[in-house]
Amino acid sequence: HDIQGWEKIQHLELVDQxxxxxxxxxxxxxxxxxxxxxxxxxxxxxxxxxxxxxxxDIEARSxxxxxxxxxxxxxxxxxxxxxxxxxxxxTDHDRNIKSEALVMLGHIEEKNGFASAALDRYQEALKxxxxxxxxxxxxxxxxxxxxxxxxxETYLTQASHLYPKSSLVENNLAVVxxxxxxxxxxxxxxxxxxxxxxxxxxxxx
Numbered sequence: 001h002d003i004q005g006w007e008k009i010q011h012l013e014l015v016d017q018x019x020x021x022x023x024x025x026x027x028x029x030x031x032x033x034x035x036x037x038x039x040x041x042x043x044x045x046x047x048x049x050x051x052x053x054x055x056x057d058i059e060a061r062s063x064x065x066x067x068x069x070x071x072x073x074x075x076x077x078x079x080x081x082x083x084x085x086x087x088x089x090x091t092d093h094d095r096n097i098k099s100e101a102l103v104m105l106g107h108i109e110e111k112n113g114f115a116s117a118a119l120d121r122y123q124e125a126l127k128x129x130x131x132x133x134x135x136x137x138x139x140x141x142x143x144x145x146x147x148x149x150x151x152x153e154t155y156l157t158q159a160s161h162l163y164p165k166s167s168l169v170e171n172n173l174a175v176v177x178x179x180x181x182x183x184x185x186x187x188x189x190x191x192x193x194x195x196x197x198x199x200x201x202x203x204x205x
Contacts, residue, residue, distance in 0.1 A: 027053070031063065040067045058084045062097050065104060074108055081105045089128070099129035106138060115146055133162045137169065144172045152176045167196045 027050035034043035047064040050057065061080050068077035084101040087094070106121030119142055125135040140155035153176050159169045170193040177186035193200060 028060065031060070035063065040071060043067060056087065058087050058094060058097050058101075062101055065101065069104055069108065078105065078108060092129075095128045096132075099125040099132045099135065102128065103132065103135050103138060106135075110138075110142060115142060118142060119146075133159070136162060137166075141168065141172055144176055147179070149176050149180050153180070165196055167193055167200070170196065 027046045031043045031046035031050065034040075034046065044064065044067045047060050047067070050060045051064060054060065061084055065077045065080040065084065068074075068080065081101045081104055084098055085105070087098070089095045089098050102121045102125035106118040106125065109115075109121060110118035119139070122135045122139045122142070125132050126139075129135075136155055137159040140152055140159045143149075143152035143155060152172070156169055156173045156176060159166070160173065163169050170189045174186045174189040174193060177183070177189065
């Protein structure tokens with residue numbers, strides 16, 4: 001544990017025990033600290049408490065959905081993601097949260113073999129937040145996998161500026177340029193990949 005974070009958890013739990021802290025605020029703070037400490041289960045409990053009090057809090061629901069997603073509870077994650085997507089978005093902050101939720105849903109659909117649906121989610125994510133780096137990367141990688149080379153090149157080139165030392169980006173760009181018969185460019189990205197991952201045997205060939 002981070003010492004200061006752990007002390008704050010103990011402090012907030014004592015405050016909660018004596019009933020001198022607003023419960024909604026307490027749950028939010030405890031959830032944030034637990035997430036910083038990578039303690040998903042106690043964070044999940046606090047977020048569940050918060051959502052009972054404020055079911056329309058899409059920021060809390062987004063964090064809750066992420067915990068469900070990484071813990072393998074896809075059906076519950078989807079249920080919460082769809083609530084976020086269906087919510088009214090009045091501010092840029094709300095649209096950013098909706099954009100993140102759409103990317104998460106896209107990852108689930110892609111994982112389950114629904115590439116076309118995933119592409120739609122990633123595109124919709126960018127409409128809500130054109131600065132969503134994860135959506136740009138996801139589009140580049142998925143377009144590579146579905147052999148849509150021109151689209152893949154566009155999004156992967158954008159992603160290469162957002163993630164300048166990403167082996168995933170460099171590998172996919174190399175694949176795209178090999179398939180487009182642009183071998184000089186492919187070699188350049190393979191060299192970049194080897195700088196990032198010197199032990200990558202496939203890139204050496």
